[in-house]
Amino acid sequence: METSFTNQVQELYAKADLIINDFVQAKRKYGDQAKLSIPPKFEAEFFSLVDQVNLSLMEDGDHFFGYFLLQMSKEIRFDISSPTAVNFKGAKYVIYFNPIIFLNLTLLQMESTIKHEILHIVSLHLIRAKEFKSTHSKTAINMAMNIVVNTFLEDLPPYSVTLKWVNLNYSLQLLPFKTFEYYVEELQTALDLWEADEEASDESDRDEDDDRHNPEASDPQQDGTLATVYDPAKAHDLWEDSNELDPKTLQEFTEHYIAQAQKGSVPHYLESLISSFQSNKGELPWNLYLKRLMGSVESNNKKTVTRRNRRQPHRLDLRGQLRSHKANIIVALDISGSISDQEFNQAVQEVLAIVKNYNHEITIVECDSEIRRVYTIKSTKDIRERINTRGGTRFTPVFEYANEHKVNLLIYFTDGRGEEKLQTLPKGFRTLWVITGRGDALSLEEPYGVVKRLKKVEAKDDSVSMSDVKRDGYSMQDQER
Structure with a gap:
């Protein structure tokens, strides 16, 4: 046959x-x-x-x-x-x-x-x-x-x-x-x-x-x-x-x-x-989407010892280059929403882990119907105990603040319940909405960004354990006898 x-x-x-x-x-x-x-x-x-x-x-x-x-x-x-x-x-x-x-x-x-x-x-x-x-x-x-x-x-x-x-x-x-x-x-x-x-x-x-590669003849x-x-x-x-x-x-x-x-x-x-x-x-889980957004922030090259110089790879004394992102990031927290302190701390820890290889500054903005507190963090130890308020929710104050301070990226944790239209539109920055707690949708008719849910991330639909790889011969990955 x-x-x-x-x-x-x-x-x-x-x-x-x-x-x-x-x-x-x-x-x-x-x-x-x-x-x-x-x-x-x-x-x-x-x-x-x-x-x-x-x-x-x-x-x-x-x-x-x-x-x-x-x-x-x-x-x-x-x-x-x-x-x-x-x-x-x-x-x-x-x-x-x-x-x-x-x-x-x-x-x-x-x-x-x-x-x-x-x-x-x-x-x-x-x-x-x-x-x-x-x-x-x-x-x-x-x-x-x-x-x-x-x-x-x-x-x-x-x-x-x-x-x-x-x-x-x-x-x-x-x-x-x-x-x-x-x-x-x-x-x-x-x-x-x-x-x-x-x-x-x-x-x-x-x-x-x-x-050579674009001859005139058809x-x-x-x-x-x-x-x-x-x-x-x-x-x-x-x-x-x-x-x-x-x-x-x-x-x-x-x-x-x-x-x-x-x-x-x-x-x-x-x-x-x-x-x-x-x-x-x-x-796409929210944290992987955040990683993708970080790739779109304006960048310059930075030196690195982890990669060889492309022009002279045999010169180990010369350092290679990686993209260096300067990111001004706001993490907004809807303090009237249903996200717990534990959930928020875990989420911010995810943010820090994603941006750790970039030049960045993270600002926490706590807001309900108005901005209540603003402070910067470098690690989860810097996160302060949340202000306890019972007010309603408006998203516009955070966008006003972001426009004024020329941010690169806004990550907004909220249960989604707020106004239907923003009174101030975002200028020159990306927005990632993360719906938390029992929220299931964003009240805004036009979110001007991507909406994701806060949930345990299982990024690993493409992963494979070693037991899944055949060992009887040559694998096209990197498995050999």
């Missing part, structure tokens, strides 16, 4: 190559009027082979992925820069295949790239990645997501983005078994340093490089109509073509897919991911 499968792959690859060559010739002759045509017979034969891959998944005990794939629509696209890709279209998840890249894989690698896409869905990366779009590069986001899902997979294609590959190529020491949010922050810092070095490069070298394999090699920076571009759905609706669709795919036993790591999905429904 293995020989028969290999022969099928080779025959299909030859046909796919012919389809591309015909299109390239038509493109050169007719320009943009040329259309890539996929013969129905080729499509039927290709998806017959995909069905064999799915059957192999089921026989290998990966029933969850097999049943999940059966629910998905399948399409062929020669313009995607990865063997497979996914998005959400027409009330269904769709998995796309680029035959030229996919047919270059072994059977086990084909299985892994399908599992790779499904793990992205189960991890809710399609939703979570959007949280970082405005502040982080597409490359950092894509690599972070791939590090997470590839941790669970073996028999990956040789070009796969793994933790070992990233640490080697970017001279990093990222820790294994961390969350998507951890990796995207660390990778963005590294990419910022690379970009700074590029800007300092010789101008003529950059011009020559631009000439080549169908370079203009986006065809893709014949893997490009990690574009691996998730199809997500942008997904139907616009609110996160809650997409989560409900995903939950249905997961429920239909859970037939029989599933691996421990998958149980953990599914359990995390069902408990968190993809909502």
